[in-house]
Amino acid sequence: MAFIQLVISGVLQGGLYALIALGLTLTLGVMRITDLSYGVYYTLGAYFSFFFIIKLGFNFVLAGILSVVLAFLIGLLVERLLLRRIISDELSVMILTFAFAYALEEIIVFVWGSPFRTLPPYAIGTLNIGGILLEKQRLVSFAVAVVLIVLVLLFLKKTRFGKALRMVSQQQHGAYLVGIDVQLIQRLTFAVGSFLAASAAVLLSPIYLVYPAMGWSPLLKAFGIVILGGMGSVKGTIIAAFALALIEVLSSYYINQSLSQVSFFVVLILVILIRPSGLFGNREGV
Amino acid sequence: MLEVKDLVVYYGKALALEKVSLLVKENEFVALVGPNGAGKTTLLNTISGLLTPAAGEILWNNSKINGIKPSEIVRLGISQCPEGRKLAPEMTVRENLEMGAFVRKDKKKIAEDLEKTFQLFPRLKERHLQLAGTLSGGERQMVAIARSLMSRPRLLMLDEPSLGLAPIIKEKIFEVIREINSTGTTVLLVEQDTQMAFQFADRAYVLETGNIVMHDKPEHLLGQSEFRKAYLGL
Amino acid sequence: MVKRNKLFAVAMVLFLLVGTLGCSSQSQSGSGDSKDNPKQPYKIGLLIPMSGDAGDHGQIMIDGAKIAQEEINAAGGILGRQVELIPFDSAANTEKGVTGAKKLIEQDKVDALVGTYRTGVALAVMDVAADAKIPFLISMAASDEIRNKIGKDNSYYKYVFKVAPDVADYTANLLPFLTDITKAKTYYYAAENTAWAKQLGSVMKKQAEAAGIKLVGEAYVDTSATEFTATIMDIKKANPDVVVCGIITAPGVPFAKQYYDAKVPVPMVVTSGVLTIPNTIKNMGAQSDYISFGLFNIDKPITDLTVPFWEKFQEKYGYRGTGFNEVKTYDSIRILAEAINKAGSFDKDALAKTLETEQFKGLAGTYKFDETDHQAKWGEGYVNGVLAEWKDGKAQVIWPENVRDSALIRAPWWK
Numbered sequence: 001m002a003f004i005q006l007v008i009s010g011v012l013q014g015g016l017y018a019l020i021a022l023g024l025t026l027t028l029g030v031m032r033i034t035d036l037s038y039g040v041y042y043t044l045g046a047y048f049s050f051f052f053i054i055k056l057g058f059n060f061v062l063a064g065i066l067s068v069v070l071a072f073l074i075g076l077l078v079e080r081l082l083l084r085r086i087i088s089d090e091l092s093v094m095i096l097t098f099a100f101a102y103a104l105e106e107i108i109v110f111v112w113g114s115p116f117r118t119l120p121p122y123a124i125g126t127l128n129i130g131g132i133l134l135e136k137q138r139l140v141s142f143a144v145a146v147v148l149i150v151l152v153l154l155f156l157k158k159t160r161f162g163k164a165l166r167m168v169s170q171q172q173h174g175a176y177l178v179g180i181d182v183q184l185i186q187r188l189t190f191a192v193g194s195f196l197a198a199s200a201a202v203l204l205s206p207i208y209l210v211y212p213a214m215g216w217s218p219l220l221k222a223f224g225i226v227i228l229g230g231m232g233s234v235k236g237t238i239i240a241a242f243a244l245a246l247i248e249v250l251s252s253y254y255i256n257q258s259l260s261q262v263s264f265f266v267v268l269i270l271v272i273l274i275r276p277s278g279l280f281g282n283r284e285g286v
Numbered sequence: 287m288l289e290v291k292d293l294v295v296y297y298g299k300a301l302a303l304e305k306v307s308l309l310v311k312e313n314e315f316v317a318l319v320g321p322n323g324a325g326k327t328t329l330l331n332t333i334s335g336l337l338t339p340a341a342g343e344i345l346w347n348n349s350k351i352n353g354i355k356p357s358e359i360v361r362l363g364i365s366q367c368p369e370g371r372k373l374a375p376e377m378t379v380r381e382n383l384e385m386g387a388f389v390r391k392d393k394k395k396i397a398e399d400l401e402k403t404f405q406l407f408p409r410l411k412e413r414h415l416q417l418a419g420t421l422s423g424g425e426r427q428m429v430a431i432a433r434s435l436m437s438r439p440r441l442l443m444l445d446e447p448s449l450g451l452a453p454i455i456k457e458k459i460f461e462v463i464r465e466i467n468s469t470g471t472t473v474l475l476v477e478q479d480t481q482m483a484f485q486f487a488d489r490a491y492v493l494e495t496g497n498i499v500m501h502d503k504p505e506h507l508l509g510q511s512e513f514r515k516a517y518l519g520l
Numbered sequence: 521m522v523k524r525n526k527l528f529a530v531a532m533v534l535f536l537l538v539g540t541l542g543c544s545s546q547s548q549s550g551s552g553d554s555k556d557n558p559k560q561p562y563k564i565g566l567l568i569p570m571s572g573d574a575g576d577h578g579q580i581m582i583d584g585a586k587i588a589q590e591e592i593n594a595a596g597g598i599l600g601r602q603v604e605l606i607p608f609d610s611a612a613n614t615e616k617g618v619t620g621a622k623k624l625i626e627q628d629k630v631d632a633l634v635g636t637y638r639t640g641v642a643l644a645v646m647d648v649a650a651d652a653k654i655p656f657l658i659s660m661a662a663s664d665e666i667r668n669k670i671g672k673d674n675s676y677y678k679y680v681f682k683v684a685p686d687v688a689d690y691t692a693n694l695l696p697f698l699t700d701i702t703k704a705k706t707y708y709y710a711a712e713n714t715a716w717a718k719q720l721g722s723v724m725k726k727q728a729e730a731a732g733i734k735l736v737g738e739a740y741v742d743t744s745a746t747e748f749t750a751t752i753m754d755i756k757k758a759n760p761d762v763v764v765c766g767i768i769t770a771p772g773v774p775f776a777k778q779y780y781d782a783k784v785p786v787p788m789v790v791t792s793g794v795l796t797i798p799n800t801i802k803n804m805g806a807q808s809d810y811i812s813f814g815l816f817n818i819d820k821p822i823t824d825l826t827v828p829f830w831e832k833f834q835e836k837y838g839y840r841g842t843g844f845n846e847v848k849t850y851d852s853i854r855i856l857a858e859a860i861n862k863a864g865s866f867d868k869d870a871l872a873k874t875l876e877t878e879q880f881k882g883l884a885g886t887y888k889f890d891e892t893d894h895q896a897k898w899g900e901g902y903v904n905g906v907l908a909e910w911k912d913g914k915a916q917v918i919w920p921e922n923v924r925d926s927a928l929i930r931a932p933w934w935k
Contacts, residue, residue: 002753005753006750006753009747009749009750010749054803106571109571114576114579115576115800116576116770116797116799117800117803118773119803120804121777124805124806126783135777137781163377164385167374167377170374171373171375173336174371174372174373174374176335177336177365177434178388178433179356179359179361179437180357180385181355208774209770209774209794211770214770220744221744245747248745248747249747250750252750252751253749253750256740257739257740257751257754258740258741260741260750261742
């Protein structure tokens with residue numbers, strides 16, 4: 001019984017980890033950059049929804065949509081104004097995105113102040129199914145996350161833009177030669193990444209806490225997941241996200257609660273030692 | 287049709303093309319030969335818009351096209367089948383071919399062309415749902431050529447299409463290229479196997495360390511002893 | 521290459537900008553020598569976190585300090601000198617704390633230092649202050665390392681006093697919840713995997729055992745944890761009478777929400793931190809109900825200063841205090857002023873003597889410093905805490921009885 005409860009909790013958490021990591025893996029694959037500012041879009045998503053729900057009194061659906069659309073637009077701007085010029089210089093990208101993340105954190109403190117914020121859950125209560133407890137808020141967030149992930153997968157598989165994105169990720173040179181506007185795809189992918197990070201935050205902010213530095217921990221986890229999954233592999237990323245969540249919840253119950261993060265990184269290091277390219281990194285690309 | 291005039295290209299800091307001029311006429315089959323590192327790939331990539339020339343110009347039907355985005359070049363009707371195939375390994379054969387038609391919007395005609403392509407390469411039809419990364423070298427080369435045709439180019443530039451292929455497959459590939467040329471597509475072929483290239487080419491250019499050192503009809507070039515010594519080892 | 525260098529430069533400029541943004545906004549005064557000239561203001565340097573992971577706390581400290589400043593100045597200042605505050609952003613970071621202390625002492629020529637949120641910063645700044653012979657009142661950093669350090673060499677740390685509660689005071693603050701309110705026999709300790717929470721845990725265990733209460737389980741969760749099924753299941757299995765919660769940073773909120781949703785039949789009491797801050801609770805809805813917590817102060821007549829201060833604070837800043845950061849900063853500044861006024865001179869040795877021997881009134885009770893380790897004493901007649909419980913987003917005081925709003929409000933699902 002305990003095991004079932006733990007696995008279910010882990011799966012619910014895993015869906016949200018997958019959503020967070022998905023954007024990062026797309027950006028990484030398509031742009032070949034280490035974007036240290038990825039967590040910022042998560043933070044922004046949470047603050048936007050806080051602003052729309054608490055300050056302006058919007059309902060959470062409208063607030064959520066506005067938040068992710070804003071994050072998308074900011075992603076477009078950042079790519080165009082900041083990243084485009086330095087995209088080929090890995091070191092500059094890392095420094096700039098890191099500085100940008102810090103600067104934005106300061107801006108958030110300036111605009112919204114530094115106190116911790118919380119959002120009310122939009123699904124209240126708990127389901128009890130034969131002794132297994134399911135928090136409705138986590139269920140709803142998980143369901144929306146899964147829908148978003150499936151939409152992204154379909155989009156990659158079926159649409160012209162999605163295919164072009166995969167092509168750029170797998171074979172940039174070839175993408176240029178068939179006439180794909182690689183820079184445009186990169187810009188849009190970056191914005192889609194921002195959109196996904198923000199949507200994870202919209203789904204998680206009623207569960208967690210909203211504060212300026214909230215984006216760093218998901219950034220770290222997303223990087224761990226992406227590396228475990230094999231850089232840029234969508235399938236690997238999704239599997240690694242669920243693996244992370246399950247490792248966390250199971251190891252904290254059966255081994256030691258303070259080891260939940262350590263266990264994941266131990267697994268990560270072991271996988272990297274055995275398979276340097278990650279679980280699904282044997283071939284490149286999305 | 288395509289005219290390259292006094293083209294100077296740097297690759298990073300190194301001078302890759304010193305002052306290259308070249309002409310390809312409508313429906314011609316032109317071969318570009320020369321040793322490794324002579325700048326053949328650089329020339330194709332510059333024509334494709336991937337590299338920006340430092341000086342000189344590229345004319346397409348008498349209008350200047352250097353400095354234009356690669357996607358625009360493809361739209362103008364210049365397609366490149368790159369060295370090393372450059373396929374998307376995690377996409378199916380069919381998807382790779384569809385990507386070749388990325389600049390086109392006419393879905394019906396794309397579907398027709400896909401069918402034509404499958405007639406040209408029946409083997410690809412069998413494997414159209416297989417991931418490109420799992421194909422053999424020869425099959426991958428077929429996909430690469432087929433893909434570069436999917437944009438309906440007027441000029442097809444092929445970069446080392448026979449590299450690393452078994453002789454039988456090599457011959458087959460060249461058959462196909464000849465067929466493509468005979469149905470009205472102009473071909474600019476970069477090839478290491480000079481003998482093979484010369485069987486088909488109307489004219490040939492010899493590029494050495496960033497300079498065109500000779501150009502003529504293949505049979506005339508074959509008549510020159512220094513050419514034979516350098517390129518055929520005879 | 522040129523382009524790359526330029527971008528590098530831009531990145532570095534951005535970096536520096538970020539670094540300076542954190543502190544530039546705060547220095548409010550010019551330099552200038554302030555000897556004991558009555559016309560010169562009495563400068564107090566405030567070393568507080570305005571950025572970094574504890575950046576949340578800085579503003580409220582300043583807000584508390586300003587009220588102390590106004591009151592002292594309105595009452596004639598410190599022996600006629602007006603109080604001037606010079607805040608510096610220590611970012612809760614030792615290095616910045618030391619730099620800040622040096623800057624405040626050497627450049628701004630402050631007369632005294634107040635502050636530091638983190639123990640590490642306090643321990644480092646103590647030495648800087650002692651070397652410069654500048655009085656330093658530690659307002660918030662709690663670890664017993666501080667008083668131990670003072671106790672070992674109190675002639676060197678002659679001017680360093682600890683207004684902040686000691687670790688043992690944090691847990692002593694919670695103890696009545698177990699002994700008086702719930703009459704618990706057992707408890708479970710759920711905390712963060714940090715040195716601080718572990719220290720709290722071991723002190724708590726000693727105090728609880730002395731009161732005949734047994735620890736039946738403990739969990740130290742990662743500070744980035746967001747999912748607590750394992751913790752909650754472990755609590756249910758251990759079946760304690762009370763859960764003592766030492767999750768004081770960000771994971772406190774998801775933990776409390778999940779704890780509420782799982783209807784764990786055990787009352788929970790939280791030591792300081794995120795779950796005791798009204799701002800956090802504001803939008804948690806019912807999920808904050810039935811969480812009890814220890815506080816160092818609240819708007820109840822604990823001393824005659826307390827209620828007027830809370831009212832003034834609310835009116836002036838439009839938000840409610842937390843009972844700690846603003847209170848301890850206020851008390852520190854007030855004690856400093858009162859001690860100098862009592863000593864009747866700016867002589868530092870006279871100040872140290874007065875601080876060691878006299879008693880001082882603050883918001884949290886009567887401050888009496890230990891003569892050896894300079895720790896403010898805790899308990900009845902000295903500084904004492906409050907226990908409260910969240911209900912409908914409001915803090916209901918449940919202990920001590922003379923100021924309480926109500927008895928413990930029981931959740932329907934508690935055993």
